[in-house]
Amino acid sequence: MRMTLLLITLMVSSVRLVAADSGSDRPEAFAYELQRLAPRPGKRDALLDWLRARGAEVARRHGIAGVACLVPAGDDPAGEVLWLTRCQTANAATARGALRADAECRRIDPAAGEAESLVAKVESMALVPTAYSPVFAPAVSAEPRVFELRTYTCPSPEKRALLDDRFREHTMALFQKHGMQNLVYWHPVGVEGGERKLVYLLGHASVDAARESFAAFRKDLDWLAAKEASEAKAGGSLTEKERGVISEFFLATGFSPLQ
Numbered sequence: 001m002r003m004t005l006l007l008i009t010l011m012v013s014s015v016r017l018v019a020a021d022s023g024s025d026r027p028e029a030f031a032y033e034l035q036r037l038a039p040r041p042g043k044r045d046a047l048l049d050w051l052r053a054r055g056a057e058v059a060r061r062h063g064i065a066g067v068a069c070l071v072p073a074g075d076d077p078a079g080e081v082l083w084l085t086r087c088q089t090a091n092a093a094t095a096r097g098a099l100r101a102d103a104e105c106r107r108i109d110p111a112a113g114e115a116e117s118l119v120a121k122v123e124s125m126a127l128v129p130t131a132y133s134p135v136f137a138p139a140v141s142a143e144p145r146v147f148e149l150r151t152y153t154c155p156s157p158e159k160r161a162l163l164d165d166r167f168r169e170h171t172m173a174l175f176q177k178h179g180m181q182n183l184v185y186w187h188p189v190g191v192e193g194g195e196r197k198l199v200y201l202l203g204h205a206s207v208d209a210a211r212e213s214f215a216a217f218r219k220d221l222d223w224l225a226a227k228e229a230s231e232a233k234a235g236g237s238l239t240e241k242e243r244g245v246i247s248e249f250f251l252a253t254g255f256s257p258l259q
Contacts, residue, residue: 030136031092031128032067032186034199037081037108038121044079047118050107051083052255058105062098063087067138068258070250073146073207082149082250084258089128096126127186127199132168136184140259145203147183147258148210151246152198152239160196162230163238167198170226178213178220180204183258207249 039047048069056066068084087095099105106112108119129136154160172182181203188194204210217223231237239245252259 028129028131029089030086031089031126032084032086032184033096034125034127035083035085035108036121036123037083037119038123039079039081039118040114040120043118044081047081047108048253050118051081052253054104054107055083056255058102059085059099062102063091063095064099066257067136068147069253069256070147070258071253073249073251092126125191125199126189128189130164130167130185130187130198132164132172133185133200134182138258140257141203143205145181145205145259146207146210147250147252148202148204149248149250150200150202153193153244154196154198154239155236157195159234159238160198162234163198166226166230166238170222174217174220174223174226175202175213178217179209180213180217210249 037047048071051069055069059066064085064087066083067086068082070082070084072080100109106116108122109117110119110121111117152160152163154163167185172185175182183201183203185198185200188197188199191197202210204213237244
């Protein structure tokens with residue numbers, strides 16, 4: 001009898017685990033948050049130490065997983081740190097609220113004051129994967145790589161929809177053709193103008209390799225045809241003239257799940 005009950009318990013537990021993981025291979029299963037952490041003067045190393053030693057564990061106990069911890073490639077006088085996390089979409093609001101209320105997170109809360117906080121400023125952006133985004137599986141690459149975060153701002157939500165169409169039907173395949181890794185594509189939520197933005201992350205062998213890939217991409221006849229057709233349909237460019245496309249390059253820290 002006890003053995004039967006044990007087997008039933010194990011079967012139920014297995015079903016629950018499968019149910020909890022179901023949908024984890026779909027982009028929409030996860031909600032992301034990208035935090036830009038500006039350390040207080042002289043505190044960048046201490047901030048990275050805290051993120052390595054405590055950040056992931058503190059987030060995990062609230063159902064949030066660390067995805068990446070990145071620092072700018074090249075000269076970086078500001079010392080900015082990017083911390084990317086994700087959690088199940090259904091629990092996102094509750095999980096993020098609990099994380100912010102955690103006493104240990106005073107170390108990255110500017111409101112805590114200079115004596116307790118390692119950061120002077122935090123900018124947070126909630127992100128949801130686009131319907132066409134690859135499934136994002138943070139992994140350590142066999143070869144060194146840099147990451148490019150690109151942010152597009154469109155004149156209107158309608159033009160962003162056309163931009164999404166162009167990425168889904170043409171751009172992503174052309175990126176891959178020219179040696180770029182499509183990692184994840186997002187739409188911001190809960191931020192002013194978010195309905196007009198597209199944010200995505202690419203992987204490259206190096207900054208120079210990225211520039212070479214984009215140079216080849218921009219001359220590709222298939223890209224030129226897709227660009228012309230989409231802009232003709234939209235009646236003009238799909239992105240704003242001023243700061244419509246922002247590109248930033250980052251390196252992974254030694255403890256980042258994404259390498």
